[in-house]
Amino acid sequence: MSGSEMGFRPFDPESSFFSYPTSLHIEELSASIVRSHRETTQYRPEELQALRWKVFSREEIHAYQSKSVDEMWQHCAVRLTDAVQYVVEFAKRIPGFRQLCQNDQIALLKSGSMEVVLVRMSRMFNTENNTVFFDGKFAGTELFKSLACSDLIAAVFDFAHNLCALRLTEQQMAVFTALVLINADRPCLEDRERVQKVRRDVELALSHIMHRDNQESLLHKLYQRVPVLKSLCALHIEKLRWFRQLYPLTVHSLFPPLYKELFG
Numbered sequence: 001m002s003g004s005e006m007g008f009r010p011f012d013p014e015s016s017f018f019s020y021p022t023s024l025h026i027e028e029l030s031a032s033i034v035r036s037h038r039e040t041t042q043y044r045p046e047e048l049q050a051l052r053w054k055v056f057s058r059e060e061i062h063a064y065q066s067k068s069v070d071e072m073w074q075h076c077a078v079r080l081t082d083a084v085q086y087v088v089e090f091a092k093r094i095p096g097f098r099q100l101c102q103n104d105q106i107a108l109l110k111s112g113s114m115e116v117v118l119v120r121m122s123r124m125f126n127t128e129n130n131t132v133f134f135d136g137k138f139a140g141t142e143l144f145k146s147l148a149c150s151d152l153i154a155a156v157f158d159f160a161h162n163l164c165a166l167r168l169t170e171q172q173m174a175v176f177t178a179l180v181l182i183n184a185d186r187p188c189l190e191d192r193e194r195v196q197k198v199r200r201d202v203e204l205a206l207s208h209i210m211h212r213d214n215q216e217s218l219l220h221k222l223y224q225r226v227p228v229l230k231s232l233c234a235l236h237i238e239k240l241r242w243f244r245q246l247y248p249l250t251v252h253s254l255f256p257p258l259y260k261e262l263f264g
């Protein structure tokens with residue numbers, strides 16, 4: 001990207017001096033976030049494409065549906081925590097994240113890691129039959145019946161379906177998920193200004209990528225998804241509270257510590 005594309009006037013010695021390092025910095029930041037994303041996803045897009053034929057059989061679906069509520073919750077909490085762990089690793093590799101104080105790193109992960117998991121879910125989603133790659137095969141909403149939170153599951157699948165329809169590239173998804181994580185409006189941040197500084201660069205990186213890909217209209221659609229993500233995560237927390245009231249011991253002794261630390 002040239003300086004003039006960044007909004008600097010050409011032939012102004014002052015701005016051309018400053019614009020080059022800036023656009024180079026944003027270019028490098030984008031590349032670094034894309035690399036971090038690639039290194040921290042469980043499956044590459046080609047692998048997922050090749051796995052599309054693997055769908056759960058009636059019998060297998062029935063076996064999931066026959067699990068007790070607490071058994072299925074525990075199972076899903078473990079799977080979800082695995083996915084969160086990759087997101088934590090992704091966060092650590094976003095330039096600027098590790099330089100934040102530990103309190104703020106944790107605050108950002110507490111409020112943002114589930115949101116990133118849900119964005120990443122769209123990579124694992126098949127819109128042709130509304131299934132998600134879960135536990136080694138593609139599963140529809142009915143497989144999650146015994147969780148007894150069909151409203152959450154329906155809303156999560158709906159979100160994945162709509163995001164999947166935007167057909168983001170891996171690079172766009174990488175920088176969008178970084179943006180979801182680095183949010184200066186999250187609760188309990190000590191140094192908001194510092195988070196805001198990192199955020200501004202990630203915003204520039206996303207605009208840069210969308211501009212380069214000639215998909216600036218996508219930017220607006222992506223920002224529109226953000227409040228939906230927030231409401232899904234609030235619903236997840238609400239369901240967890242409900243579950244904990246019914247099965248306090250399951251949560252206490254059988255849920256992964258990281259799950260409890262982030263959501264409990």
Ligand code: CLR
Nearest residue numbers: 073076077079080083117120121124132133156
């Ligand atoms: C997200 C993308 C990851 C792989 C992955 C693993 C576990 C999946 C998750 C994805 C999507 C959301 C998911 C989760 C397991 C349970 C959870 C389907 C595909 C649903 C929404 C249930 C949440 C509530 C439980 C905690 C009871 O790369």
